[in-house]
Amino acid sequence: MTTVQDAHDGWDAGRGRWLTLGRGSLIALVLLVVAVAATTTYRSAESSDTAGPAAFDPAAYGAATxxxxxxxxxxxxxxxxxxxxxxxxxxxxxxxxxxxxEGTGPYSYAVKLTGTAGAVSGGLLSVTVPDLGKTRVGVQVGPAVNGSALRDAAGFIEFGQFTNQVEYADAGTALNDQMKRKVLAGLDVASLRGRPITVVGAMAPLTADVLTVTPVSVEAAS
Known part of the structure; x- marks a missing residue:
């Protein structure tokens, strides 16, 4: 049979006897438990507080940048x-x-050229530029646009702005995709052949003999 005294006592295993808690001590213990419960915050796995930073969105980055x-x-x-x-x-x-x-990587350049448009081969529009002799000049016209010259020649985009190499590469691809939509989608490449054109763009040449330009504008003489 449980007595009032039992409710206030605690068993001392070391001494083999009950320890008596005063009524004030018991009340204080109850209040402590209530206070801890009231101030404890429980978060679910889906809580926004536990979520990490938003994932990098290449399409949004490309559109904004x-x-x-x-x-x-x-x-x-x-x-x-x-x-x-x-x-x-x-x-x-x-x-x-x-x-x-970036670091010790190859240099990238912003360039402008005026020349005569030629044939398209392998996604490159050949352009004959006066005073360049045998140097081959090609303008990327798709459908594939390779490299990261637009990202690298801009002068304000650095690897340290991204979490890792994957995001950095995705940023370059996203800028190329934007260029394809803004410049190449409305460009009638076949109609340019034999006509003077002016191109502004970016390039990252390994030698002075082959220059491949990723355009931000292509204008044909009227």
């Missing part, structure tokens, strides 16, 4: 003849003066 890239490339654009001669003479000096690079 591409107009800034276009403005930066247009502002930084160097005449391709001037640039080709500088690279041929001293590629390191040319890069330091006209280019942008």
């Amino acid at each position: 591409y107009p800034k890239v276009v403005r930066a490339v247009e502002k930084r654009a160097v005449d391709i003849v001037t640039l080709q001669r500088a690279i041929a003479a001293d590629s390191a000096a040319a890069g330091a003066e006209y280019g942008v690079r």
Whole structure:
């Protein structure tokens, strides 16, 4: 049979006897339990407080950043003849003066060229530019657009702005996708052949003999 005294007592296993709790101590213990329960916050696995940062969205990044890239490339654009001669003479000096690079990677450049459009082969529109001699100039016209020249030549996009290499690569691809929508989707490449065109874009050449430009604008003479 349980007595009132039993309710206030606790068993001391070491001494083999009951310890008596005063009524005040019991009340204090109950209040402590209530206080702990009242101040404890329970979160579900779906709680927004436990969620990490939002995942990188390449499409959203491309849409927001591409107009800034276009403005930066247009502002930084160097005449391709001037640039080709500088690279041929001293590629390191040319890069330091006209280019942008991440770490010790290759230099990327914003360029402008005017020449005569030729045939399309392998996604490249050949362009004959006066004063470039045998240097081959090609403008990427798709459907595939390779490389990350738009990202790298803009001058304000750096690896440290992204969580990892995958996001950095996805950013470059997203900018290329925007360019395809904004520039190439409405471009009648076949109609350009034999006509003077002006192109503004970006490139990351390995040598001065082959220059491949990713465009942000292609305009044909009327």
